[in-house]
Amino acid sequence: MDQWRHHASVLAGLLLMGCVGSNHSISAWNAQLRALLGYSQADISLVCSMASFGAYFSVSPGFVFDQIGAHSSVLLGGVLLGGIYLGLYTGLTSIPEAMTPLGVGIAFAVLGQASNFGVFAALGPNEELYGAENRGKVMALELAAFSAGGALFAEVYERFFDADVPRYFRFMACLLFAVFMLAWVALYRPRKENLSRGVVAAPPMHALDEFMPPETHIQKDVHAVGEDTRLLATVPHLSPAETTDITGRAILTDLRFWLLFTTVFILVGSSLFIMANIAFIVESLGGGVEQIPTMVALFSVGNCCGRVTAGIASDSVLERCPRIYFVSLASILVGAIHTLFLVIPRDYLVIPITLAGVADGVMFAAFPVLIRETFGARHFGKNFGLISVANALGFPLFYSPVGSFVYSRSAQSVDGVQKCMGDQCFQPVFLLVVTLSVVSLLASLNLLAGVLLMLGVGSIYALSAWNAQLKALLHLSQAGISTVSAMTMLGSYLSYFPGVLFDRLGPYTSVLLSGGALLVVHCAMFAALQYVPQSVSPVAIGSALLVVGLLSAFCIFASIVPNEALFGDPNRGKVMAALTSAYSCGGAFFAFVFHAGFHGNDVPGYFLFVGGYLLAACLFGWCVFDRPIHTEAKIGEKKRSRSVEFVAGNTGVALDGAVEDMGIENSEDLTGMLLLADPRFWLLFLPVMIVIGAGLLVMSNVAFIVESLHGPMEQVPLMVALFSIVNTVGRLATGVISDHLLTRYPRAYFAGASALLTAMTQVAFLTVPVNWLVLPVAMAGFSEGVMFGSFPVIIREEFGLLHFGKNYGLVSLANCIGYPLFFSPLASYLYQRSAMIRDNDGIEKCFGAQCFGPVFMVAIVLSAVALGCCIELARLQRQHKRYSYQTLTDRRIQP
Structure with missing residues (x-):
């Protein structure tokens, strides 16, 4: 019976991740939303940036999730997502003139925040169901569903709702509410006898205590300075119960946090930059514009494959190779991919774009598991949110403004629309990413x-x-x-x-x-x-x-x-x-x-x-x-070096x-x-x-x-x-x-x-x-x-x-x-x-x-x-x- 409960919980997590992954299909309908509301390019960019910021600034949802637990979070997320999408549908059909860019952007920022409840609920109860040796596979599978959701909902929109954004929003309101309610029923709940194995002298202090291994309740949120201060020092034979649970000030003073934060900021931000600018990159380099839909799909497919493959591979070689080396691999891939953008013939741009999806997938398969294994499960929501601030900064507040500045500097007005043609449009950004990928590689190796x-x-x-x-x-x-x-x-x-x-x-x-x-x-x-x-x-x-x-x-x-x-x-x-x-x-x-x-x-x-x-x-x-x-080794003070x-x-x-x-x-x-x-x-x-x-x-x-x-x-x-x-x-x-x-x-x-x-x-x-x-x-x-x-x-x-x-x-x-x-x-x-x-x-x-x-x-x-x-x-x-x-x-x- 437990086995079927485990399978149902993982399946519910996959549905949750696939649905909240619809955030990645924004490029399928943002042009129609711009036309419907008469927005300028700056207006729709503001909406998209606020959507990305909300989706990746997950500190506040993480804090709430850690306080109320997975099942209550699913209920809250379903209500918020359904209500906001329904509100957007009503506004677009009844009062479109009142839908200002700032108001719509705030709505999408809240949507992004609420979608994090689905992410945490899919990962928290499921990551330990099949043991620590399979944690990478489970988390990679769930995260791959998130990536696949972008491609799936882009296809759903184009096939059934093309140019009808309000009706698509109404569909999403109903679907998300239904999926979140189903997940509330199906997500794994530990049996009472499992909880009774640990000695609990008082009510649980934390919502995720029910998912913790026995005897982890007595762990303290401390981190001794100097002890295991390297991500590399994650020794494979340590059991999950031996992982210290830290968060808050303790995690912010931990070198491992900042090394991982740096790599996520650089690598995920650069991949999101590619994903959000595929059409402009291909157009500026004189590539095949008719291949853009295929490239968008291949980015998502490559991303999905990268997540699944990296998760399985990291579990398989964990005894010999710490997971942090997969972050190093992603750094090398990102540097090589952006070098390809500089030199590859324009007819083959599909190759670096697909590989960019793969590199992003490898990174997303590695860093959530590293968060869990390095900083513990008790505060996973907050810690994942803190690391995800890197995503909220990397693309919306760093790569996107830099890319826009470089692009607009070389752009000319064509039919009233700014367009840039030539290598100079994105070349400086590609060179910047190549340099930063070296920094990311060194950060992952602590050098x-x-x-x-x-x-x-x-x-x-x-x-x-x-x-x-x-x-x-x-x-x-x-x-x-x-x-x-x-x-x-x-x-x-x-x-x-x-x-x-x-x-x-x-x-x-x-x-x-x-x-x-x-x-x-x-x-x-x-x-x-x-x-x-x-x-x-x-x-x-x-x-x-x-x-x-x-x-x-x-x-x-x-x-x-x-x-x-x-x-x-x-x-x-x-x-x-x-x-x-x-x-x-x-x-x-x-x-x-x-x-x-x-x-x-x-x-x-x-x-x-x-x-x-x-x-x-x-x-x-x-x-x-x-x-x-x-x-405790004693060395004579006079001779000590x-x-x-x-x-x-x-x-x-x-x-x-x-x-x-x-x-x-x-x-x-x-x-x-x-x-x-x-x-x-x-x-x-x-x-x-x-x-x-x-x-x-x-x-x-x-x-x-x-x-x-x-x-x-x-x-x-x-x-x-x-x-x-x-x-x-x-x-x-x-x-x-x-x-x-x-x-x-x-x-x-x-x-x-x-x-x-x-x-x-x-x-x-x-x-x-x-x-x-x-x-x-x-x-x-x-x-x-x-x-x-x-x-x-x-x-x-x-x-x-x-x-x-x-x-x-x-x-x-x-x-x-x-x-x-x-x-x-x-x-x-x-x-x-x-x-x-x-x-x-x-x-x-x-x-x-x-x-x-x-x-x-x-x-x-x-x-x-x-x-x-x-x-x-x-x-x-x-x-x-x-x-x-x-x-x-x-x-x-x-x-």
Whole structure:
């Protein structure tokens, strides 16, 4: 009997969701409503936006639902929906002149609010009927019915009510009231004997208590700061009864809430933007307008399939893959889909539109279950409503206004109607979504703060974008600008002293102090360059940039230490590669910002912007960096390093779902004299000094190298950006591949590959035609990226995490020597020795292969030395106990 009651309850939920899904068919009849009431485009847009806002701002319905329960909510929702639709029918037939856009919009906003009662009632009583292992399937099925409802009622309207909006509203009033009353009868009610299993000393404090598993009544709405603060830490073997029920202020101070909120805001909002603008997108891009009805239907079909498939798949792989990874998948899909909109032939627009529905479906199959499993069932209504505020903001208040602004900017009047034709109508929005989908991906993986921080300090890599303008602004000689560049790199890589302080202060204090100090220094540089440039000497501006580099080291350490083991030992390389590649991306990003936002010449304004960005990124990191779980482990205060808290108390979640101890039993904790006496340190130090020094030589002198060889100067901005892009690719590729091959090849092999690539790069500079100089510049970026993808992980794995800040700083002294104290003075000396021309401003210039050729030859010889060191380091790593070259043990925590 219970089985039939379960089936009937789920069927009632499907009917509820299908009927309230009629909200998605608004595009089928809004044009006729506009004509019937004589509304303008702005008026009907207001009505549609208020309808969407009401449907997605579900905090108030959620609060009411949690107070009165599922069955009372169904009665209330049925009465409200039936009454409002009947009122709209009466108004349209009797007093259409009184139907103002604001009044109709308010009515649809209330309709949207009332429809949430149907959503909550379909999910609340049914999600646990078939056990936690099938929760994803049940919720995905219910949500898929919501999506299918949009396509179903659009078809019903066109087939039976086309152009007769009032009669359609009357039909909806009767249908919704009948379905909600049927659901009141059929929705599951627990038997009294089921409720008696739990000890209830007082009347239930909450309407959903009847649906709670036994013994959850005694749970408290608390959330200890630092305990399981990652969505990723949802361990599959935990039973529903072990989920803490939180809401209100507790959930708003929980990092997991904001990570999920961010992804819903970005991904669902972008999909709703596509759904609401299919006709305009196809029209503006010159696609087949006759295919629009088919595209609308395929969006809904794809959405439905995405929900069902993602629900089933997430349940099937839950033991190995947390549900949050399906949000990551949706982020990747959204980014790829909007890239398709930019490049796909116009006859195939149906493909990205269908895929947009699928991506939206995957997201809707994931985030409601995550809400339930992460924050508990007791306050599901309020919590779902709080997350759904993201939907109320994402499309109606963000994507829609942005899209309307971009569209109207390029639109022209055609027969009194604004129309826009061409790529420019929606291209900026597509590019914005691609960028935000990357943010969403990082938020779902809890790496967003680290990546944003590394992106900011990577602005140092944009040096070549503005050093020529700084040279002209201050009337510096080549030796003067070389001094500035060298001091900038010296500060950036002289990170031993910041490392010592970081190990004592910890990541949170460090990132907070460095953010404030970076803003102060950048403001001082802005004021000096803007108001008294004649008083600024090369040493003064170089010293300021040296301090910026030193402070940036705190940000680098604070990004790496809390994040490097989030996904377990087998994925450390990927995580650190993602973070260091963001550092490299900073060069391309800030070079673009300088040229696009500051017209390629406003150096003072650019410095002020960078300072503001760094402060914001540091504050964001301080708020969201993962806090460790404190244990009872006792560590002597005199020897304690603040980095050790990430060794003693955390667990990392491997990408295969395994929960791994973050202990460092396979690595020694060395620093100081012990580190300096270890041959592995020097075998790593020398290749880093040579390879990164050679890379920095190219990065800092791109403009001067191209100019001296009579190359295409107009390509210099492209070369600077390309250096950073391929540097990023090199870091990411090295991290992924070295993790994959870790059981067979030591990471030192990849450091050796970077040395070999460096030698090939210098040969290319000596031999390629000047029109192909972009090739060796790109090769230089890639080879440096491979080294940066290798040596931080080698430091961590060979010498431990306990003194990571100091050890990273000691190895980074190689960077302080390689470029600032060796390659830069050598290049400057050879350049000035061969310089024969002074331009109108008296600036020295050198032309010919002799300007940089000898430096390239020296780099080739030294690269051979670096390669030999890497080969010996690999041999020692093979002997080291960490590299057993067997499959890594799965240390999964058992239930």
